[in-house]
Amino acid sequence: MELHRIGESLDRVRQYNPLIHNITNVVVTNFTANGLLALGASPVMAYAKQEVADMAKIAGALVLNMGTLNELEVEAMLIAGKSANEHGVPIIFDPVGAGATPYRTETARKLVNELAISIIRGNAAEIANTIGEEWQIKGVDAGAGEKDVISLAIAAAKHLQTIVAITGKTDVISNGEKTYLIHNGHPILTKVTGTGCLLTSVMGAFAAVEKDTLAAGVHALVCYGVAAELAAHKAGQEGPGSFQIAFLNTLATMTSDDVHRMGKVERRK
Amino acid sequence: MELHRIGESLDRVRQYNPLIHNITNVVVTNFTANGLLALGASPVMAYAKQEVADMAKIAGALVLNMGTLNELEVEAMLIAGKSANEHGVPIIFDPVGAGATPYRTETARKLVNELAISIIRGNAAEIANTIGEEWQIKGVDAGAGEKDVISLAIAAAKHLQTIVAITGKTDVISNGEKTYLIHNGHPILTKVTGTGCLLTSVMGAFAAVEKDTLAAGVHALVCYGVAAELAAHKAGQEGPGSFQIAFLNTLATMTSDDVHRMGKVERRK
Amino acid sequence: MELHRIGESLDRVRQYNPLIHNITNVVVTNFTANGLLALGASPVMAYAKQEVADMAKIAGALVLNMGTLNELEVEAMLIAGKSANEHGVPIIFDPVGAGATPYRTETARKLVNELAISIIRGNAAEIANTIGEEWQIKGVDAGAGEKDVISLAIAAAKHLQTIVAITGKTDVISNGEKTYLIHNGHPILTKVTGTGCLLTSVMGAFAAVEKDTLAAGVHALVCYGVAAELAAHKAGQEGPGSFQIAFLNTLATMTSDDVHRMGKVERRK
Numbered sequence: 001m002e003l004h005r006i007g008e009s010l011d012r013v014r015q016y017n018p019l020i021h022n023i024t025n026v027v028v029t030n031f032t033a034n035g036l037l038a039l040g041a042s043p044v045m046a047y048a049k050q051e052v053a054d055m056a057k058i059a060g061a062l063v064l065n066m067g068t069l070n071e072l073e074v075e076a077m078l079i080a081g082k083s084a085n086e087h088g089v090p091i092i093f094d095p096v097g098a099g100a101t102p103y104r105t106e107t108a109r110k111l112v113n114e115l116a117i118s119i120i121r122g123n124a125a126e127i128a129n130t131i132g133e134e135w136q137i138k139g140v141d142a143g144a145g146e147k148d149v150i151s152l153a154i155a156a157a158k159h160l161q162t163i164v165a166i167t168g169k170t171d172v173i174s175n176g177e178k179t180y181l182i183h184n185g186h187p188i189l190t191k192v193t194g195t196g197c198l199l200t201s202v203m204g205a206f207a208a209v210e211k212d213t214l215a216a217g218v219h220a221l222v223c224y225g226v227a228a229e230l231a232a233h234k235a236g237q238e239g240p241g242s243f244q245i246a247f248l249n250t251l252a253t254m255t256s257d258d259v260h261r262m263g264k265v266e267r268r269k
Numbered sequence: 270m271e272l273h274r275i276g277e278s279l280d281r282v283r284q285y286n287p288l289i290h291n292i293t294n295v296v297v298t299n300f301t302a303n304g305l306l307a308l309g310a311s312p313v314m315a316y317a318k319q320e321v322a323d324m325a326k327i328a329g330a331l332v333l334n335m336g337t338l339n340e341l342e343v344e345a346m347l348i349a350g351k352s353a354n355e356h357g358v359p360i361i362f363d364p365v366g367a368g369a370t371p372y373r374t375e376t377a378r379k380l381v382n383e384l385a386i387s388i389i390r391g392n393a394a395e396i397a398n399t400i401g402e403e404w405q406i407k408g409v410d411a412g413a414g415e416k417d418v419i420s421l422a423i424a425a426a427k428h429l430q431t432i433v434a435i436t437g438k439t440d441v442i443s444n445g446e447k448t449y450l451i452h453n454g455h456p457i458l459t460k461v462t463g464t465g466c467l468l469t470s471v472m473g474a475f476a477a478v479e480k481d482t483l484a485a486g487v488h489a490l491v492c493y494g495v496a497a498e499l500a501a502h503k504a505g506q507e508g509p510g511s512f513q514i515a516f517l518n519t520l521a522t523m524t525s526d527d528v529h530r531m532g533k534v535e536r537r538k
Numbered sequence: 539m540e541l542h543r544i545g546e547s548l549d550r551v552r553q554y555n556p557l558i559h560n561i562t563n564v565v566v567t568n569f570t571a572n573g574l575l576a577l578g579a580s581p582v583m584a585y586a587k588q589e590v591a592d593m594a595k596i597a598g599a600l601v602l603n604m605g606t607l608n609e610l611e612v613e614a615m616l617i618a619g620k621s622a623n624e625h626g627v628p629i630i631f632d633p634v635g636a637g638a639t640p641y642r643t644e645t646a647r648k649l650v651n652e653l654a655i656s657i658i659r660g661n662a663a664e665i666a667n668t669i670g671e672e673w674q675i676k677g678v679d680a681g682a683g684e685k686d687v688i689s690l691a692i693a694a695a696k697h698l699q700t701i702v703a704i705t706g707k708t709d710v711i712s713n714g715e716k717t718y719l720i721h722n723g724h725p726i727l728t729k730v731t732g733t734g735c736l737l738t739s740v741m742g743a744f745a746a747v748e749k750d751t752l753a754a755g756v757h758a759l760v761c762y763g764v765a766a767e768l769a770a771h772k773a774g775q776e777g778p779g780s781f782q783i784a785f786l787n788t789l790a791t792m793t794s795d796d797v798h799r800m801g802k803v804e805r806r807k
Contacts, residue, residue: 027567027571029296030296030297030298030300030568033296034462037460037509038510044369045294045337046369048339048340051373055370058369067583068583068584068586069586070610072339100582100584100593101584101588101589101592103592191575192572238787239576239790239791240576241576241783241784241790242783242787245514248510249509249510251508252460252509252510299568302732303782306728307779312731313635315638317606317607317608317609320640323640514779517777518776521729
């Protein structure tokens with residue numbers, strides 16, 4: 001993965017301001033919208049079954065996040081997802097908390113079964129539970145256990161026939177054949193709610209401007225991780241409140257040069 | 270419009286802390302509540318059909334915002350709106366995304382048809398779609414095209430028999446007979462989600478303390494624009510995260526002197 | 539109340555990262571999650587009737603907040619609450635706006651009647667209305683009137699057979715027999731939305747790591763008040779936006795030494 005391509009994708013997000021349709025959870029809507037705006041994308045949140053098909057079809061990407069799912073929202077996700085599939089709009093899916101309750105696990109499996117998803121992003125426990133493996137989970141912030149996250153990403157990508165991104169200390173993304181590790185990011189991301197959810201939406205912004213979806217996923221992970229490092233350097237020691245603000249600033253002000261200088265991508269055979 | 274009257278309105282908001290009942294979208298609830306609190310108003314969000322009539326009638330203004338509308342919320346808006354109308358409580362309406370989907374357009378038209386609205390505020394595309402004109406729109410952040418925004422504001426005010434505010438680079442507000450242009454504000458407002466929605470709620474705060482509703486709208490637009498300029502001067506170059514915080518600070522700390530010194534209102538014949 | 543015990547509770551929250559299940563209002567979800575994360579707890583928001591029983595039973599505490607209640611949410615609160623009661627998970631209840639509308643008052647009473655609640659926290663008007671006393675209220679931010687808040691806390695604790703915390707200039711907490719006053723906190727807390735709601739959730743975090751629930755409540759009130767003082771000292775003069783960020787920072791960075799040095803608890807006979 002050449003780093004200059006990542007910077008070019010970032011520039012394209014800012015040039016084209018892709019419309020990203022989010023059906024996401026109530027905890028992170030504001031942070032998601034502000035993060036996408038800062039990056040240069042155009043966020044829209046729309047949930048009503050009467051309009052989600054219309055909104056999804058004009059979007060550059062559809063992001064589905066089940067963080068505070070309910071029946072109506074799952075129904076809307078399916079309608080929006082089918083519209084996206086019909087119109088060639090990539091779907092990015094975040095199975096928040098899969099494994100924490102049976103309802104979440106079942107819903108995650110239902111969505112991956114009924115929709116053609118371009119990228120699924122979660123932590124190791126969420127991905128494992130989505131494909132039916134047991135994995136320890138505590139709430140929605142479960143860290144990876146001892147299992148091999150790389151193997152899990154590859155197995156899940158093959159099982160689901162999609163691109164799978166598992167984020168944590170090292171981010172792993174695989175389409176089942178090609179696998180990349182991204183060594184960017186910062187631990188303070190775990191102290192701000194919705195940083196995983198926003199990352200999923202940022203993947204949507206990159207998928208909207210880059211047809212090679214695996215590349216789009218890598219680009220999003222690198223840019224996001226670099227932004228976190230820059231923001232943590234500036235404000236992280238003050239605490240998570242200051243980090244959150246610095247992170248939004250950095251999404252707006254970071255340059256393709258920053259990506260080129262700081263990006264750390266490793267192709268794994 | 271004499272600028273000292275605007276400063277006096279600002280002082281009255283802080284003196285009377287009017288209760289502003291918001292039925293608004295899930296993206297901006299926190300920012301709206303914090304913005305109203307900072308300014309000196311008392312925000313309340315209430316959505317259940319069992320209570321919205323009771324809440325609206327004790328409020329100083331009712332703000333309806335359809336940013337993430339659904340059937341239950343539209344039903345609640347109609348119940349709250351009728352209660353507000355019966356009790357002489359001004360309604361401020363924000364037709365977020367009218368034109369983006371048929372459902373939004375229809376809902377905007379339904380609300381303006383069934384309720385007596387004091388001020389409707391949106392961008393040019395939203396206002397045009399609410400009155401039935403075609404206008405290019407992308408998501409909910411559509412900028413104005415080449416058409417004459419002033420003419421649109423006047424036409425919409427006459428058509429809807431209400432006060433119409435169209436915000437953008439220059440803000441225009443008209444009751445169909447008198448029209449004002451406000452030359453305050455800052456482009457970075459477009460990089461923070463919900464700044465338009467909060468402005469609509471701030472119009473509610475001014476309408477609660479100023480019986481001349483057109484004047485209340487002008488006062489709100491000027492104060493909001495001046496606050497944005499002050500905040501952008503302080504923090505805008507750091508990025509949208511810092512601007513958002515500085516803007517909340519400024520809503521609390523700006524003075525009637527700031528308004529007098531920086532307000533730019535033009536009466537348009 | 540020995541102050542070193544309070545600092546020890548704070549350290550235990552950070553050591554055990556208790557899972558706090560919140561069914562709370564849409565205005566404060568993000569701030570609540572970020573505040574709990576900053577403090578060291580693990581927040582989860584889950585609302586669907588299909589999963590709340592499962593989530594509540596694995597949580598360290600269940601926090602119910604009716605700030606933007608609706609039928610489905612009240613149903614979910616009852617299901618979650620019964621599960622919490624069955625599994626010995628403490629319930630902390632915030633009757634936001636009880637007294638503002640009949641629906642809120644009735645719902646508050648229904649919840650305290652049908653669930654065994656460990657702590658109920660509100661302002662004086664909310665507590666009074668929950669037990670059936672008349673009390674002036676304006677929206678959800680009502681300050682205490684002239685009545686004796688201490689007497690009200692004791693009476694409500696006896697009436698409801700639970701621990702009652704009434705927060706305001708001085709915080710009062712009582713189980714009906716023992717009563718404590720906490721003289722920490724800062725007025726700027728009232729200029730940031732959701733600071734009361736977050737406090738209720740923070741009480742959940744302390745109740746999850748301290749079996750003496752009255753002590754847990756006192757510990758939470760002291761830590762929260764000390765954090766507010768530290769944050770106001772650092773950023774309060776800049777305005778409520780900066781205070782909010784400094785407050786989140788302080789929840790993460792404050793130490794048991796800060797509590798020991800600044801905590802002001804008074805046992806009231």
